[in-house]
Amino acid sequence: MIRTGSTFAADMYFFPAITGNVLTNAGLRGLIGGPVSDAALPSHDDAESALAELDQLLSQNNKNDLVQYAIATHSVYLCSQETLQRASELAERRNGRLHIHVSETRNEVADCKEANGLYPVEYLDSIDFFQPGTIFAHASWVKKNEIRMMAEHNVTAVHCPSSNMKLACGGTLSFPPYRDAGVDVRIGTDGAASSGNGLNLLHEARLASLVQRHDHWDATLLPAQEIFQIATKGSQDWVAWNLDDIRMRPLGRSNNRHLANLIYNGGECLDVWVNGQALRKDGVTLTLDEKKIIDELDNAVHSYYEGVE
Amino acid sequence: MIRTGSTFAADMYFFPAITGNVLTNAGLRGLIGGPVSDAALPSHDDAESALAELDQLLSQNNKNDLVQYAIATHSVYLCSQETLQRASELAERRNGRLHIHVSETRNEVADCKEANGLYPVEYLDSIDFFQPGTIFAHASWVKKNEIRMMAEHNVTAVHCPSSNMKLACGGTLSFPPYRDAGVDVRIGTDGAASSGNGLNLLHEARLASLVQRHDHWDATLLPAQEIFQIATKGSQDWVAWNLDDIRMRPLGRSNNRHLANLIYNGGECLDVWVNGQALRKDGVTLTLDEKKIIDELDNAVHSYYEGVE
Numbered sequence: 001m002i003r004t005g006s007t008f009a010a011d012m013y014f015f016p017a018i019t020g021n022v023l024t025n026a027g028l029r030g031l032i033g034g035p036v037s038d039a040a041l042p043s044h045d046d047a048e049s050a051l052a053e054l055d056q057l058l059s060q061n062n063k064n065d066l067v068q069y070a071i072a073t074h075s076v077y078l079c080s081q082e083t084l085q086r087a088s089e090l091a092e093r094r095n096g097r098l099h100i101h102v103s104e105t106r107n108e109v110a111d112c113k114e115a116n117g118l119y120p121v122e123y124l125d126s127i128d129f130f131q132p133g134t135i136f137a138h139a140s141w142v143k144k145n146e147i148r149m150m151a152e153h154n155v156t157a158v159h160c161p162s163s164n165m166k167l168a169c170g171g172t173l174s175f176p177p178y179r180d181a182g183v184d185v186r187i188g189t190d191g192a193a194s195s196g197n198g199l200n201l202l203h204e205a206r207l208a209s210l211v212q213r214h215d216h217w218d219a220t221l222l223p224a225q226e227i228f229q230i231a232t233k234g235s236q237d238w239v240a241w242n243l244d245d246i247r248m249r250p251l252g253r254s255n256n257r258h259l260a261n262l263i264y265n266g267g268e269c270l271d272v273w274v275n276g277q278a279l280r281k282d283g284v285t286l287t288l289d290e291k292k293i294i295d296e297l298d299n300a301v302h303s304y305y306e307g308v309e
Numbered sequence: 310m311i312r313t314g315s316t317f318a319a320d321m322y323f324f325p326a327i328t329g330n331v332l333t334n335a336g337l338r339g340l341i342g343g344p345v346s347d348a349a350l351p352s353h354d355d356a357e358s359a360l361a362e363l364d365q366l367l368s369q370n371n372k373n374d375l376v377q378y379a380i381a382t383h384s385v386y387l388c389s390q391e392t393l394q395r396a397s398e399l400a401e402r403r404n405g406r407l408h409i410h411v412s413e414t415r416n417e418v419a420d421c422k423e424a425n426g427l428y429p430v431e432y433l434d435s436i437d438f439f440q441p442g443t444i445f446a447h448a449s450w451v452k453k454n455e456i457r458m459m460a461e462h463n464v465t466a467v468h469c470p471s472s473n474m475k476l477a478c479g480g481t482l483s484f485p486p487y488r489d490a491g492v493d494v495r496i497g498t499d500g501a502a503s504s505g506n507g508l509n510l511l512h513e514a515r516l517a518s519l520v521q522r523h524d525h526w527d528a529t530l531l532p533a534q535e536i537f538q539i540a541t542k543g544s545q546d547w548v549a550w551n552l553d554d555i556r557m558r559p560l561g562r563s564n565n566r567h568l569a570n571l572i573y574n575g576g577e578c579l580d581v582w583v584n585g586q587a588l589r590k591d592g593v594t595l596t597l598d599e600k601k602i603i604d605e606l607d608n609a610v611h612s613y614y615e616g617v618e
Contacts, residue, residue, distance in 0.1 A: 164523070250606055
């Protein structure tokens, strides 16, 4: 993330306390969604134990500006109504944010409709799930009335084009009706396991512009300036790109093509500053040791496959 | 191109002799499609003068292994039947290759059908356009019988996903029926003016895999190994990528994830060798001076916009 100029992660994965420590050591910002699911996870036996840990982690949110914990109810298909409601109550009590995968595939949408008589966003509305700042990942296979519900509840919807395309979900968040309804849309990478894109937000910004134009037959959708604004919305951080890089050419009239060059050609991230701390300078990451991480990862992969046929 | 590990360009643009010289000086391979169009081009007044220059350039093809000239009949909509047939005759006489934009947009397909009663590939077949090694760029809006015609005539079809998506052509080459028909499909960037992607073939390989899966709802389409093979088909050159780069991790079982990491995460091109010559070593391009090119481009852009309101 530092290498490619991202300073904030809205995470939803196992072992939230460890993720929080890693982000803190790296100097990054994060909203660490501790996972909640009825199925056993590598980090938790059940929703009960997950919610108990999150209660504890969320109680510390007021002590840290950069890293906050959130409640990542995995999805409608891995959380019972009771679990979703208990998570929502915890969010309300601890003033925490909810994060959930919503309508990533047609299959989960059809299953929800069959089980509950409602589509996923309608269902979440019907059980009073929404709390302030709820985050929906994917939100691809939705109806217009579901988009209106998201706008009413001030949901942040996260468009993850690489993941949706790589996994062949068929659909990906349809930007124009979201824009028209006034939903807060952001750009996300999804996890490395799904998108295989090295968590590179520039890749996602480029692809969001391209896939929205492709799907909607509209070359005016998401020009570089607009997708850059969406990709950096709310950022309080400072990132410097190498303007001497040949990819930043041509400059265009009044040197105004920087954003288009950055989005469509890619760029080299030189400096990253978060909250007054330099995380990267002159193309070198300062807070993490890339070589050490690579060695540790190589060793872990080697151990994992040792003895595997 | 050298910076991102491409060693061959199938070009179709103005001023073929200059392009040929630049590629030769850079040490790259190329098939330089001198442009042929009935409309006046910056480089030629009419098809007559373009064909005359190409006759001359093509006569030198046997003197050069790396850079060859070809005949880039722009398209069905910018070339009359007579021009297309004269170009085809020149290709036959000089043993040169034809290169043409085909069915990039629905509009040109509808116009061709209205004017000729035939779709573009059918029309080209009806006027005996095809010569050995004909190259079709885009070939997006085609019928299955047109794909079969391409297979019969041993056409090379070039899939340019960034350009098609950025320009919102709606369609892009549909890989499965091409594969099933046995058409030789390659990956192309289209020009920088259309795709804005810095002529980065890795970007195109990644996007081809993603957009084919997206369009066809099939996550088994174009895995990394297959798209890498397509992107490098026929290459006689040697390119080295930085395997110490953190983007090349994880290694996976038996260190077999290199291609997936390269395609989906991107990579740093260290060395490029073409025909026994090193064009790039240890991340530094040797045959072109990037700094000088940037300065010249900046000056040219400055001059172009000087006095423009």
